[in-house]
Amino acid sequence: MKINGNEIRPGNVIEHKGGLWAAVKVQSVKPGKGGAYAQVELKNLIDNTKLNERFRSSESVEKVRVDTKDFQFLFENDGMLTFMDNENYEQIELARDFIGERAAFLQEGMAVTLELWEEKPIGINLPEQVTLEITETEPTIKGQTAASSYKPAVLENGVRTMVPPFVTVGEKVVIDTTEVTYIKRAD
Structure with missing residues (x-):
């Protein structure tokens, strides 16, 4: 058009x-x-x-008219990511490089949307937010205010982000997958 x-x-x-x-x-x-x-x-x-x-x-x-189709992430094997079409259950493999660094947020069973042009994948949309556990962060320093300072933390998928000082190891937090930023503690 x-x-x-x-x-x-x-x-x-x-x-x-x-x-x-x-x-x-x-x-x-x-x-x-x-x-x-x-x-x-x-x-x-x-x-x-x-x-x-x-x-x-x-x-x-x-x-160009781009079609979107819902898929489910199944697993990763040797740098290849396997997704299943939710309508006909056919599987498709994409290289990890296709998604880039955001591939770290994929979890088994996660619903994603693939953008297709002439049946060829050209883009992928992950959920905007994921819940992950903090595996490593610095201890809270007494008297440190939560308003102004954030501290580095490592998530269970190995991704580094900044979190408020009150967040500790073992807590689950909600992370924005686009900006890779802390949103809130998980409920």
Whole structure:
């Protein structure tokens, strides 16, 4: 579907320069001289390269329709992650590099959403939050206020993050999987 350059929004997937690109950031610019344009930060969905482009409202780009499908994470074996399609129970294997560092948050049985283009996986959405146990952190120092300072901690999956001083080893905490930040103690 063709759209004008000024209609590009974050999250849109477009065909540009022979590749598939996701719009990460979009800024409308209206210079004092000349026509308005959209300054768009694009991320290549195949090789993860980034590109900044200007699109004028008179230009048109091809917006790509991306399908989403629900999958369940089963297991990891030799750097390959196995997922099961929730509709037909077929399994698909993806390289750990496909997800990158966020693969550490995958847990057996976790529901994920794969983004597909022409039946080929081009992206994955993990749950926004996961609950993990703190395996290592510094002891609380008496008199340290919780308002201003955070301390380093290691989660059960080996990921490092910052937590408030009142959090101790063995506690379960809720972590944001996108920003890798502490949200709250688990209930």
